[in-house]
Amino acid sequence: MRVYLEFGRKSFQKMLQYRTANLAGMATNLFFGAVRVLIFTAFYQASTAEQPLSLHQVATYVWLSQSFLMVIRMWGRPEVSDTIRDGSVAMQLTKPVDFQFYWLADEFGKSTYFLLMRALPSLLFSIFLFRIMIPADPLTWLAFLTGILLAVVLNQSYIVAAFSSTFWTLDATGVGGFCFALQTFFSGFVVPIALWPDWLQQIASRLPFEGMINFPFSIYLGEVTGVDILVGFGKQILWIAFFVCIGRWGIRRGLTKLVLQGG
Amino acid sequence: MIPHHLRLYFHFVLARIRTQTAYRTSFLLDVASNFLITALDFSMIWLIFERFGNLADWSMWQVGFLYGIISISFGLSNMVGRGFDLFQDEIRLGTFDDKLIRPYSTFYLILVHQFDLKRLGKIGQGLIFFLIANAKLSMSWSIGKVIFLLATIVGGTCFFIGLMVVGATLCFWTVQSIEFINIFTHGGNEAGNFPISIYKDWFRRLFTFVIPLAFVNYFPTLYLLDKADPHGAPAILALISPLVGIIFLTVSSQIWRFGVSHYQSTGH
Numbered sequence A: 001m002r003v004y005l006e007f008g009r010k011s012f013q014k015m016l017q018y019r020t021a022n023l024a025g026m027a028t029n030l031f032f033g034a035v036r037v038l039i040f041t042a043f044y045q046a047s048t049a050e051q052p053l054s055l056h057q058v059a060t061y062v063w064l065s066q067s068f069l070m071v072i073r074m075w076g077r078p079e080v081s082d083t084i085r086d087g088s089v090a091m092q093l094t095k096p097v098d099f100q101f102y103w104l105a106d107e108f109g110k111s112t113y114f115l116l117m118r119a120l121p122s123l124l125f126s127i128f129l130f131r132i133m134i135p136a137d138p139l140t141w142l143a144f145l146t147g148i149l150l151a152v153v154l155n156q157s158y159i160v161a162a163f164s165s166t167f168w169t170l171d172a173t174g175v176g177g178f179c180f181a182l183q184t185f186f187s188g189f190v191v192p193i194a195l196w197p198d199w200l201q202q203i204a205s206r207l208p209f210e211g212m213i214n215f216p217f218s219i220y221l222g223e224v225t226g227v228d229i230l231v232g233f234g235k236q237i238l239w240i241a242f243f244v245c246i247g248r249w250g251i252r253r254g255l256t257k258l259v260l261q262g263g
Numbered sequence B: 001m002i003p004h005h006l007r008l009y010f011h012f013v014l015a016r017i018r019t020q021t022a023y024r025t026s027f028l029l030d031v032a033s034n035f036l037i038t039a040l041d042f043s044m045i046w047l048i049f050e051r052f053g054n055l056a057d058w059s060m061w062q063v064g065f066l067y068g069i070i071s072i073s074f075g076l077s078n079m080v081g082r083g084f085d086l087f088q089d090e091i092r093l094g095t096f097d098d099k100l101i102r103p104y105s106t107f108y109l110i111l112v113h114q115f116d117l118k119r120l121g122k123i124g125q126g127l128i129f130f131l132i133a134n135a136k137l138s139m140s141w142s143i144g145k146v147i148f149l150l151a152t153i154v155g156g157t158c159f160f161i162g163l164m165v166v167g168a169t170l171c172f173w174t175v176q177s178i179e180f181i182n183i184f185t186h187g188g189n190e191a192g193n194f195p196i197s198i199y200k201d202w203f204r205r206l207f208t209f210v211i212p213l214a215f216v217n218y219f220p221t222l223y224l225l226d227k228a229d230p231h232g233a234p235a236i237l238a239l240i241s242p243l244v245g246i247i248f249l250t251v252s253s254q255i256w257r258f259g260v261s262h263y264q265s266t267g268h
Helices: A002-015 A019-046 A055-072 A080-086 A089-093 A099-128 A138-163 A173-186 A198-205 A214-220 A227-256 B002-020 B024-052 B060-080 B087-093 B096-100 B106-113 B117-136 B143-174 B179-191 B201-210 B218-224 B236-261
Strands: none
Touching (some): A019 B024, A055 A099, A080 A089, A089 A099, A099 A227, A138 A214, A138 A227, A173 B024, B002 B117, B024 B060, B060 B117, B060 B143, B096 B106, B143 B179, B179 B201
């Protein structure tokens, strides 16, 4: 365990170098948030019908998802595929550590970095500048933070499994693209799932992706309460187990037929 | 002189296409995933209209029309202007020095250096949504309107390349991190998926007068769909919109020349 903490710390330190990039990234996150809130505002103002979520709730949802995007590692690209492509994976395989846990630790270091350097400042902006909702009940906060933590692990096990497919394809852009597309849509990142047509909500609730965005932020909005929260945690944990197993299986199969690239 | 430049350009483009299609499966997956990811932008339009119904006097497929035009322009600009997008590497690695001693302008050399064929995915999905919108709206086209549409797409492509050029020019001073310009390129694309008239005043003015995004698809669509701007913009704005993008690129290329004259190599 100690050794994986250390790998996480190393990856955190590596991220610390990119300060300007982080500022530019934060500005981009905030801009996209603004565009999406403005779009929702226009539609809410043009319609008189009662909606499942209020505009204030949707705006809060958008600002939260923009703030936590990088923490959850949406569209994150674990460097595992680069090491397979350039052959440096060989060096790593000589180390007495678990291949999959190494990459999960690496991603976790990045998440911690983005929590402190991206999510917290963005959240302060969202609270003071954009007046997002703030849950009063400390239990809601506890549930929300647990949900986010599980969302982070869920997404990391998903992307590490997806990018380990580089063992077969050597180039992860294609596979990664498909995985990102599924995740972006079905996580409820584009539009909160509560606003979707019923039949599509049914499909989303059977997939792992809603646990990445929609579920934790619905806790924050007070839309998921009581036992439903525990059920949601259970689903997140089951899907984590699923992706960790798939990833392990894929990596083991991949290693038996690995051809080292480069020299 | 001009034909020679053009011939050389196509020569380079062909070479880039050959390298990018060398691994066929990987290339096709790239195009397909580019298609899929960018088509997700339309899912926002679809989901919102599904939930809220029409927005003022805009129907979903009228917005789809807007969306198609900006997607094609943005896709084309990313395909052609890729060199400016990757320009920070030239500065960081010092390879820009090589370009300064060649007998062509640096602007031209950066342009010919890259060509990103996988953007066919984005262009393709934009075209598909445009054609569907076109059928749903039962548009009637005259030759004049078709020419206007093509000019609009050229103008929009020039506009986005212009933004990328400005972003690349910033690298002469910052050496890295031009991601800032993504706010206006990718962010502009995102904002332009919906009619610019729905945004708040400050936002609408910014993207009409400072960064002329509204001329990429909003004003042309008003003209082609025979709609009026709720904020009372004169109809003539539509007809000059292809020019706006071209002027924007011309100004950007002047800014670029200014940047080049301030270039200090990072050395090897």
